[in-house]
Amino acid sequence: MRGYDKYAHEPFAVTVDLAVLTLRAGSLHVLLVERGQEPYAGRWALPGGFVRPDESAETAARRELAEETGLKDVSGLHLEQLRTYSEPGRDPRMRVVSVAFAALLPDAPEPTGGGDAARARWLPYDDAKQLAFDHDRILADAHDRVGAKLEYTCLATAFCPPEFTLGELRQVYETVWGTGLDRPNFRRKVLATPGFVEPVPGGARLTGGRGKPAALYRAGAATALHPPLLRPPREGRSA
Amino acid sequence: MRGYDKYAHEPFAVTVDLAVLTLRAGSLHVLLVERGQEPYAGRWALPGGFVRPDESAETAARRELAEETGLKDVSGLHLEQLRTYSEPGRDPRMRVVSVAFAALLPDAPEPTGGGDAARARWLPYDDAKQLAFDHDRILADAHDRVGAKLEYTCLATAFCPPEFTLGELRQVYETVWGTGLDRPNFRRKVLATPGFVEPVPGGARLTGGRGKPAALYRAGAATALHPPLLRPPREGRSA
DNA sequence: CTTTTAATAGTCACCACGACTATAAAAAGG
DNA sequence: CCTTTTTATAGTCGTGGTGACTATTAAAAG
Numbered sequence: 211m212r213g214y215d216k217y218a219h220e221p222f223a224v225t226v227d228l229a230v231l232t233l234r235a236g237s238l239h240v241l242l243v244e245r246g247q248e249p250y251a252g253r254w255a256l257p258g259g260f261v262r263p264d265e266s267a268e269t270a271a272r273r274e275l276a277e278e279t280g281l282k283d284v285s286g287l288h289l290e291q292l293r294t295y296s297e298p299g300r301d302p303r304m305r306v307v308s309v310a311f312a313a314l315l316p317d318a319p320e321p322t323g324g325g326d327a328a329r330a331r332w333l334p335y336d337d338a339k340q341l342a343f344d345h346d347r348i349l350a351d352a353h354d355r356v357g358a359k360l361e362y363t364c365l366a367t368a369f370c371p372p373e374f375t376l377g378e379l380r381q382v383y384e385t386v387w388g389t390g391l392d393r394p395n396f397r398r399k400v401l402a403t404p405g406f407v408e409p410v411p412g413g414a415r416l417t418g419g420r421g422k423p424a425a426l427y428r429a430g431a432a433t434a435l436h437p438p439l440l441r442p443p444r445e446g447r448s449a
Numbered sequence: 450m451r452g453y454d455k456y457a458h459e460p461f462a463v464t465v466d467l468a469v470l471t472l473r474a475g476s477l478h479v480l481l482v483e484r485g486q487e488p489y490a491g492r493w494a495l496p497g498g499f500v501r502p503d504e505s506a507e508t509a510a511r512r513e514l515a516e517e518t519g520l521k522d523v524s525g526l527h528l529e530q531l532r533t534y535s536e537p538g539r540d541p542r543m544r545v546v547s548v549a550f551a552a553l554l555p556d557a558p559e560p561t562g563g564g565d566a567a568r569a570r571w572l573p574y575d576d577a578k579q580l581a582f583d584h585d586r587i588l589a590d591a592h593d594r595v596g597a598k599l600e601y602t603c604l605a606t607a608f609c610p611p612e613f614t615l616g617e618l619r620q621v622y623e624t625v626w627g628t629g630l631d632r633p634n635f636r637r638k639v640l641a642t643p644g645f646v647e648p649v650p651g652g653a654r655l656t657g658g659r660g661k662p663a664a665l666y667r668a669g670a671a672t673a674l675h676p677p678l679l680r681p682p683r684e685g686r687s688a
Numbered sequence: 689c690t691t692t693t694a695a696t697a698g699t700c701a702c703c704a705c706g707a708c709t710a711t712a713a714a715a716a717g718g
Numbered sequence: 719c720c721t722t723t724t725t726a727t728a729g730t731c732g733t734g735g736t737g738a739c740t741a742t743t744a745a746a747a748g
Binding site: 221222223224261263264265266267268291293294296297298305307309362436437438440443 | 460461462463500502503504505506507530532533535536537544546548601675676677679682
C-alpha cells in the first residue's frame with residue numbers, strides 16, 4: 211500500500227443508494243423519490259444520501275431507510291450491501307462513490323416523505339425505468355441479487371410479515387422470479403428444509419381469503435437452504 | 450435524496466484492497482505486503498491503494514493488481530468486487546472507505562515488489578493472521594465468497610492455467626473447500642455440466658506427473674453452473 | 689346450492705448423486 | 719524386469735430429491 215502522503219487529489223463524496231423492495235398486490239414494487247433539482251430534475255431515483263463522518267455505510271443506509279419510509283423501527287429489516295458504484299462521471303456535478311443496498315420490506319406503508327425529501331412513492335418494478343444517474347443498473351443488480359439469494363437462503367421470509375402462509379411465501383418466489391411454481395411441490399420442499407419455517411403454535415390458520423384456510427408459519431432459525439430451492443430453468447436455454 | 454448543498458463535512462478517502470488468491474503446492478496462498486510505517490508497521494496487509502480521481506474502483510483494483518504482482522497482462526484475470534468497508538475508525542489516521550476485491554490467479558509468480566511497495570510475498574492462507582487494519586475480516590470474506598461461488602459458477606477455472614486436467618480442477622475445489630472429493634463423481638459431474646469445460650482438440654494429455662496421463666481441458670463458455678456443484682455437508686451439522 | 693379458488697395429501701417415475709469397484713497407464717523403487 | 723504406488727477413467731447400484739400429476743378438503747363467491 212502506498213503512503214498516505216501521496217494522497218494529493220480532490221476527495222470523494224460517499225453516498226448510499228437504496229433499492230427498497232416490497233410486494234404489493236402480487237407484484238414487486240420499489241420505493242422511488244422524485245428529484246426536484248438538476249440534474250435529472252423530475253426523474254425518479256432511488257432514495258439515498260450522504261454518509262456522515264461518524265457513520266458506516268450500513269448505518270447511513272438504515273438511517274435513510276427510516277427517513278424515507280417513515281417506519282418507526284427498521285432494525286429488524288433485511289438490509290444487504292449490493293456493491294459499490296464508482297465510475298467517474300456517474301454524477302455530473304462531482305466525484306461520488308455510492309454504496310448500494312437492497313432492503314426488503316414485508317408490508318408496504320405509503321412513504322411519508324419525511325423531512326425535505328421530494329415526492330416519494332412505490333412504483334411497480336416493471337415500470338421503474340429511466341431512473342436518474344445509474345440507478346437503472348443498481349435496481350437491476352438488486353433484483354438479480356435478490357432473485358439469486360432466494361435460491362439458497364431464507365431471504366424470502368424477509369418479504370413476509372411475522373406470520374405468513376405457505377401461499378404467501380410461494381408468491382414471493384413467483385413474483386421475484388416471474389415464474390409459476392407447483393403448489394404441492396413447493397410446500398413439500400419448504401417443509402422438508404429444516405429451519406426454513408416453523409408452524410405457529412396452536413395451529414393457527416388464516417381465514418378470510420378465498421379457498422381453504424391456510425396454516426400460519428413463522429421464519430425459522432436457518433439462514434441458508436441446504437439443498438437450495440432452485441428456480442426452474444428458463445425455456446429458451448442455450449444449448 | 451438530499452441536496453448537495455448539505456454536503457458540509459470533511460470528505461472521505463477511497464481506497465481499494467485486494468485479496469489476491471492463488472494455489473501453490475496444493476494449498477491456498479494470498480498475496481501480502483509488509484507495512485513499512487505506522488500504523489501497523491511491520492505487519493502484513495492486503496495490497497491496495499487509493500482510487501485516483503479519474504478511475505473507477507475496478508480500474509484502480511486492476512492497476513494495483515498489475516503493480517503488486519508485476520504481471521504484464523492482468524486483463525484476463527478474474528476480479529470480483531466483494532463489498533465496501535466503511536466503519537469509522539478502521540484507519541486511525543483518517544476516514545477511509547475501502548472497496549475490497551478478490552482476484553484469482555492461476556500460476557503464482559513471485560511478486561516483484563514493483564515501485565515503492567514494501568516487501569511483498571505469497572503467504573499460505575492459513576498463516577495469514579493478524580493482518581493490519583480490518584484485513585483479517587476482508588480476507589475471510591474473500592475466502593467465503595470464493596468458496597460459495599465455486600458451487601454455482603465456473604469460477605474454479607480462474608485458478609487454472611488455460612489448459613488443465615480434471616485433477617487440477619478438482620484440487621481447486623478441494624483446496625478452497627478444505628474437503629476431499631470423490632474422483633469419479635467429480636469427473637462425471639463436471640463433464641455432465643454443459644459449457645463448464647471442453648476437451649482440448651486433438652486429445653492432448655498431460656504426462657510427466659504420477660499415474661496415468663490425464664486429458665486436457667479448457668474453460669467452457671458457461672459462466673453459471675446448472676445445477677450447482679454443492680460442497681459436501683459438514684459433519685457437525687446443526688440439527 | 690353450485691362454482692370457484694386455494695390448501696393439503698398423496699402417487700409415480702426419473703435422474704442426479706454418493707458410495708463403491710474395477711481397470712488402465714504412467715512413475716518410482718527395488 | 720517386476721512390483722508397488724499413484725492417478726485417470728469406466729462403470730454399477732441404491733437412495734433421495736424433484737417434477738408432473740391426481741385427489742380431497744374447506745372456505746368464499748355467485
